Amino acid sequence: MPTALPPPAPEVRAEAARRLDALAKPLGALGRLEELAAWWSACAGRCPADPPAAVRAVILAGDHGVSSDGVSAYPREVTAAMVRALVGGEAGASVLARQHGVALRVLDLAVDADLSDLPGVTDHKVRRSSGALDREDALTAAETATALAVGARVATEEIAAGADLLVVGDLGIGNTTPATALVAASLGAAAEQVVGRGTGIDDARLAHKTAVVERALERARDRVADPVQRLAALGSADLAAGVGLLVAAARARVPVLLDGIVPVAELLVAEDLQPGVVAWCAAGHRSTEPAQRLALEKLGLEPVLDLGLRLGEGTGALTALPVLRSAALLLRDMALLADLAP
Numbered sequence: 001m002p003t004a005l006p007p008p009a010p011e012v013r014a015e016a017a018r019r020l021d022a023l024a025k026p027l028g029a030l031g032r033l034e035e036l037a038a039w040w041s042a043c044a045g046r047c048p049a050d051p052p053a054a055v056r057a058v059i060l061a062g063d064h065g066v067s068s069d070g071v072s073a074y075p076r077e078v079t080a081a082m083v084r085a086l087v088g089g090e091a092g093a094s095v096l097a098r099q100h101g102v103a104l105r106v107l108d109l110a111v112d113a114d115l116s117d118l119p120g121v122t123d124h125k126v127r128r129s130s131g132a133l134d135r136e137d138a139l140t141a142a143e144t145a146t147a148l149a150v151g152a153r154v155a156t157e158e159i160a161a162g163a164d165l166l167v168v169g170d171l172g173i174g175n176t177t178p179a180t181a182l183v184a185a186s187l188g189a190a191a192e193q194v195v196g197r198g199t200g201i202d203d204a205r206l207a208h209k210t211a212v213v214e215r216a217l218e219r220a221r222d223r224v225a226d227p228v229q230r231l232a233a234l235g236s237a238d239l240a241a242g243v244g245l246l247v248a249a250a251r252a253r254v255p256v257l258l259d260g261i262v263p264v265a266e267l268l269v270a271e272d273l274q275p276g277v278v279a280w281c282a283a284g285h286r287s288t289e290p291a292q293r294l295a296l297e298k299l300g301l302e303p304v305l306d307l308g309l310r311l312g313e314g315t316g317a318l319t320a321l322p323v324l325r326s327a328a329l330l331l332r333d334m335a336l337l338a339d340l341a342p
């Protein structure tokens, strides 16, 4: 087990907590904004810190072997169509990124389509789709290593481009199945405790999806203690890239605002691979997926928003971003109570 990464500056966090107590307000009156402001300040290493200004979002897209097997409410072809919508500025995440001044990068890690007409989007493609995880491994060991390295490289590139905060999002019909399997394997939970309705499946599909996850967990049982083998058996190239991205961001001391079930599943695996990553992450929102709620509890993360979102694409994190900015601004710009004129 590697040694844990250093957390965001504890002395700055303590200074932020003292400043928050001294602001022109009753003690604790900014509620959860106070924790967020202190976390942001500690990540930035300064108190007070400027609010996140150079925010860069990476949406990792891929198809999944299980998506042709009745686990989603939508067909696999939607993944490629939504990559085009994201690139074209028409997807939910595109609208929010534009509104909040966030640079949006979409990467095809494993979409089951030829997207080579989209410059930059498919440069890091690992494969088309993944193995159906209830019958075979999702990835080979070599593909897993490649995808982890791609994620790390992308984080490094985004940080070199000036990111002071990263958002990680996901896109891929069927991806709540591998994400849920990874959460179950990471937590030692049973499939029925964690499987959710994803894009909105009915009861019959929910029972089928639960059976798929059960079979996958049984098939991979002896190998899931190791986080890399867990990714190969139950993950996908897009999920493995997310793990690599989170580890690299935390190693570079750049914080990440998380989205729904997929990025939170990635964080569970990343934390097993490199302890200390979680301290550099904030949870943007609570999604409707039971696996995401359980994973957040295990990781000790309290989400900023709880709006019943289940879109993915980083939309929950992008919706939470103005709240984080508000928290940082309040810590920086409010008067101190002691300085007020009597």
Ligand SMILES: O=C(O)c1ccc[n+]([C@@H]2O[C@H](COP(=O)([O-])O)[C@@H](O)[C@H]2O)c1
Binding pocket: 071, 072, 073, 074, 170, 171, 172, 173, 174, 175, 176, 177, 197, 198, 199, 200, 259, 260, 261, 262, 287, 288, 289, 292, 309, 310, 311, 312, 313
């Ligand atoms: O972010 C979430 O928690 C979330 C919950 C349900 C669905 N999604 C999105 O919907 C797709 C996966 O849903 P499904 O039902 O096809 O597994 C994928 O593109 C995700 O981004 C996302």
Ligand SMILES: Cc1cc2nc[nH]c2cc1C
Binding pocket: 074, 078, 082, 170, 171, 172, 199, 311, 312, 313
């Ligand atoms: C239309 C659509 C858009 C999405 N964006 C993320 N996941 C999605 C799933 C569907 C089905």
